[in-house]
Amino acid sequence: MVERQSASMSSDSEVILCLLPSVLALFLFLILIRRKQQQTRLHLPPGNMGWPFLGETLGYLKPYSATSTGQFMEQHISRYGKIYKSNLFGEPTIVSADAGLNRFILQNEGRLFECSYPRSIGGILGKWSMLVLVGDMHRDMRMISLNFLSHARLRTHLMREVEKHTLLVLSSWKENSVFSAQDEAKKFTFNLMAKHIMSLDPGKPETEQLKKLYVTFMKGVVSAPVNLPGTAYRKALQSRSTILKFIESKMEERLKEGAENIDEDDLLGWVLKHSNLSKEQILDLILSLLFAGHETSSVAIALAIYFLPGCPNAIQQLREEHTEIARAKKQAGETELNWDDYKKMEFTQCVISETLRLGNVVRFLHRKALKDVRYKGYDIPCGWKVLPVIAAVHLDPLLFDQPQHFNPWRWQQNNNSGASSSSYTSMTSSNFMPFGGGPRLCAGSELAKLEMAVFIHHLVLNFHWDLEDDLDQPFAFPFVDFQNGLPITARRHQNQSHI
Numbered sequence: 157m158v159e160r161q162s163a164s165m166s167s168d169s170e171v172i173l174c175l176l177p178s179v180l181a182l183f184l185f186l187i188l189i190r191r192k193q194q195q196t197r198l199h200l201p202p203g204n205m206g207w208p209f210l211g212e213t214l215g216y217l218k219p220y221s222a223t224s225t226g227q228f229m230e231q232h233i234s235r236y237g238k239i240y241k242s243n244l245f246g247e248p249t250i251v252s253a254d255a256g257l258n259r260f261i262l263q264n265e266g267r268l269f270e271c272s273y274p275r276s277i278g279g280i281l282g283k284w285s286m287l288v289l290v291g292d293m294h295r296d297m298r299m300i301s302l303n304f305l306s307h308a309r310l311r312t313h314l315m316r317e318v319e320k321h322t323l324l325v326l327s328s329w330k331e332n333s334v335f336s337a338q339d340e341a342k343k344f345t346f347n348l349m350a351k352h353i354m355s356l357d358p359g360k361p362e363t364e365q366l367k368k369l370y371v372t373f374m375k376g377v378v379s380a381p382v383n384l385p386g387t388a389y390r391k392a393l394q395s396r397s398t399i400l401k402f403i404e405s406k407m408e409e410r411l412k413e414g415a416e417n418i419d420e421d422d423l424l425g426w427v428l429k430h431s432n433l434s435k436e437q438i439l440d441l442i443l444s445l446l447f448a449g450h451e452t453s454s455v456a457i458a459l460a461i462y463f464l465p466g467c468p469n470a471i472q473q474l475r476e477e478h479t480e481i482a483r484a485k486k487q488a489g490e491t492e493l494n495w496d497d498y499k500k501m502e503f504t505q506c507v508i509s510e511t512l513r514l515g516n517v518v519r520f521l522h523r524k525a526l527k528d529v530r531y532k533g534y535d536i537p538c539g540w541k542v543l544p545v546i547a548a549v550h551l552d553p554l555l556f557d558q559p560q561h562f563n564p565w566r567w568q569q570n571n572n573s574g575a576s577s578s579s580y581t582s583m584t585s586s587n588f589m590p591f592g593g594g595p596r597l598c599a600g601s602e603l604a605k606l607e608m609a610v611f612i613h614h615l616v617l618n619f620h621w622d623l624e625d626d627l628d629q630p631f632a633f634p635f636v637d638f639q640n641g642l643p644i645t646a647r648r649h650q651n652q653s654h655i
Contacts, residue, residue, distance in 0.1 A: 198535040201250060203232070203241035211243025222459075222630035223514055223560055225548045229253065233548070239534060245274050249541040250525075250534075253548030255555060255587045257531055261523055261544045262594035266291065269542060271596065272524030276381030280373070280392055281447065282440030286599075294596070297441055300433075301599040304426050310602055311495040313421070314352070318603075318610045319493050321348040324358060326614055329646050334624050336641030341457040342450070345607065346370065349449040353442055354406055355422040366402060369395045374451065377635075400439050407438065445600075452517050453604045455636050457611050459515035460507065462630060462642055463562045465623055470507060470564050474616045477503050482617060493610060501609050506567040508608045512590035514562055516547035519634050521592060546589050547632075555587050621646045 206212035212228075220226030225233070232240050238254040252258055261269050270290045278288045286297045305314075325344040329335070346367055347358035356363045376392015383390050403424075410418050410428055419425045423445065427438055464471050481497050520543050529536040536542060551559040557566065591598035598604070615621075621644045628640040 198537060199533060200537075201239045201241050201534045202236040203251075204236075205241065205243045205248065207243075209246060211246070211249075213244050213246070216242070216244050217634060219631045219633050222516060222519075222632045222636045223551075225253070225545070225551055226632065229545065229548060238548070239532070244543065245522075245541065247541040248537075249543055250536050251543045251545060253545050253552070254532075255549045255552070258544035258546065258549060258589065259586065259593065260531060261542055262521075262589070262592060262596070265523075265594045265596055268525065268527055268529050269523045270526055271522065272541060273522045274381070276389070277377070279381070280377050280389075280396060281444050282396075282436075284437045284440035285444035286441065287444055287448070297437075298596075298599050300427060300431055300441070301445065303430075304423050305599060305603055307602075310606060314603060314606065315495060315498070315610075316492060317348060317351060318607055319614075321351070321358070322611050322614050326618060329619070332645055332647060334643050334645050337461045337621075337644045338454070338458040338638045338642040341454040341461070341611075343367075344457070344611065345450045345454040348607070349446055351422070352449070353423045353446055354403070355419070355424075362402075366399065369399050369402075370446070370450075373399060374447075377447070396443070399443060403439055403442050404435070407435065448598075449600050449603070451635075453600075453607050455517050455630075456508075456511060456515065456604065456608055458638060458642050459517070459630060459636070460511045460608060460612060461615075461621065461644065462623065462638070463511055463514065464507070465621065467562050467564070470562075471616060473503050474507065474612065477501060478613045478617050481613070493613065498606065498609060501613065503564065503568075504609050504612055505605070506564040507612065508605055509567045509588065509590075510562060510564040511608070513550045513556070513588060514560070515630060515636060516550055516590070516632075517636055518590065518592065519547045519632055519636070520545040546592075549587055549589070552587075618648055619646045620649065 204212065206215075215228045218226070218228060220228075224230070232242070232251070233253055239250065239252050239257060242249050242251055244251070252261065265271075271288065271294070273288050278285065281287055284293075284297075286294060286301070289297060321344055324347070325340055329340070347363070350356040350363055350366065351358070356366065372395040373392050375388045376390075376395070379388035379392070381389050383393065406424060407428065410425060418429045420429055424438075424442060427433060427441065431438075433441065464474075478501070481493075481500055485491070485493075485497065523542040523544065525536045525538050525540050525542055528538045549555065553559050557563075591601040591604075624643040624645055625640050628638055628642055630636050630638055
C-alpha cells in the first residue's frame with residue numbers, strides 16, 4: 157500500500173513538472189494579451205515593452221559616456237521620438253526626452269505625478285529619506301533643510317566653512333605627483349558635510365571611519381538590489397546599520413546635555429531643537445542629506461576639473477576673474493572670501509552651469525502618474541512610471557548649439573550666438589534643470605554652486621593641472637563616475653600662491 161502511494165505521489169510530481177512550462181507559457185501569454193488590450197484602448201506613445209518582467213531595464217542601465225545620452229536613448233529617440241513607452245525597473249514606463257513634458261511633470265508634482273523610486277533605493281536610504289518621501293512629509297523635511305540652508309547662513313557660516321575645507325584639501329596636494337581628483341573632490345565635500353551636519357572634524361578617527369563606511373554604502377546604492385551574502389547591496393545595508401548607530405550615538409550625546417544646551421551650529425543640533433521628528437525620521441534625514449550633499453557636489457567638482465583642461469581660454473578667463481577678486485581683497489586687507497566676492501564670480505557661474513549641463517550629474521528622475529494624463533495627444537495611464545530624462549534635454553542640439561562642446565560662454569547674456577537677453581533667460585529657465593524643478597527642486601542647489609565656485613577660485617589661482625589618463629572619462633552607471641578616479645598631476649603657480 158505504501159509502495160502504491162509512493163508511486164502515485166511520484167506520478168503526480170511528474171505530471172506537475174510536465175505541466176509547469178505550459179502553465180508559465182500560458183501565464184506570460186495572458187500578460188501579453190492583457191497588455192495589448194490596454195494599449196489598444198489608449199493612445200500610448202510608440203515604443204517597445206521588451207521582455208516580460210525585465211522589460212528593457214538592462215539596456216537602459218548599460219554604462220555609457222556621461223557627455224552623451226547613451227546608445228539606448230539615442231536609438232529609441234531616433235526610432236520612436238522624444239516621448240516613448242518602455243518597461244523599466246519592472247514597471248510599464250513613459251520615457252520623456254521632451255523639454256516641455258519634463259517641465260509639465262515637475263510642475264505638476266503632487267497633483268498629476270509623484271516621486272516613485274525603486275524599492276531598493278528606499279531600502280538603502282530609508283523610508284524617511286527625502287529622496288523617496290512624497291506629500292506633506294516630504295514638504296516638512298524639505299522645509300527643515302531649507303531653513304538650515306537659509307540665505308543668511310550661506311552668506312556667513314557656510315561661506316567660511318566651504319573656503320576652510322577647500323584650502324584644507326588643496327594644501328595637501330603634492331607637487332608633480334599623480335593623484336585621484338575624484339577622491340580629492342569627495343574628501344572635500346564629505347568633510348564639509350560631516351562638519352556641517354554633525355560637527356565632525358576632518359582627519360579624526362571617527363570621521364575617517366564614517367567615510368569608509370560611507371564608501372561601502374554608496375557602492376550598494378548604485379549596485380543591483382541583490383540581498384545575498386557578499387553582494388555590494390548586502391554590504392551597503394550592513395554599512396547603513398553601522399552609520400545609523402553612529403548617528404544615534406551622537407544624538408544621545410546631545411540629548412544628555414539637555415534641550416536648552418543643544419548647539420544649533422550643525423544640522424543635527426538644529427533638528428533636535430527645532431523639529432518634532434521621531435528618532436527614525438531624524439536618522440534617515442541625516443543619512444540622506446549626507447548622501448545628497450556629498451555625492452552630487454563631488455562629482456560636479458570632478459567634472460569641472462575634467463572639462464577645463466580641454467578649454468584653455470576658459471581657464472584663462474577664470475584666472476583673470478579670480479585674480480581680480482584676490483587683488484581687491486589684498487588691497488582691502490582682507491583674507492577670507494565673502495558673499496560680495498562670490499557674487500563677482502560671474503564667468504565662474506557660466507563654467508558651473510556648463511559643467512552641470514554637459515556632465516549631467518542627475519541623469520533622470522523617477523515619477524509615477526497619479527491620474528490618467530494626456531499630453532500632446534498621448535495617454536499616460538494612471539500608475540505608470542514616468543522618467544523625465546534631464547540629460548536628454550541638456551544635450552538636445554535643437555535647444556543647445558553644439559551640445560557635446562564645453563562652451564561656458566553660451567551662458568553669458570551677451571553671448572556670441574546672436575541670442576538676445578530675453579531668449580537667453582527663457583532658455584536657461586525652461587530647459588536647464590540640473591537640480592530638478594517644481595516643489596522637489598534640490599534644497600541644496602545654492603550650497604552646491606557655492607562649493608564649486610569657491611573650489612574653482614582657489615584651484616585656478618594656485619594650480620595648473622594635467623589629466624594623466626586620456627581614456628578616463630565620466631561614465632553614467634547611471635550615477636556619474638570616473639572609473640579610474642580621474643588621475644591628475646598638479647603644479648603650483650610660481651608667481652603667486654594663495655594657500
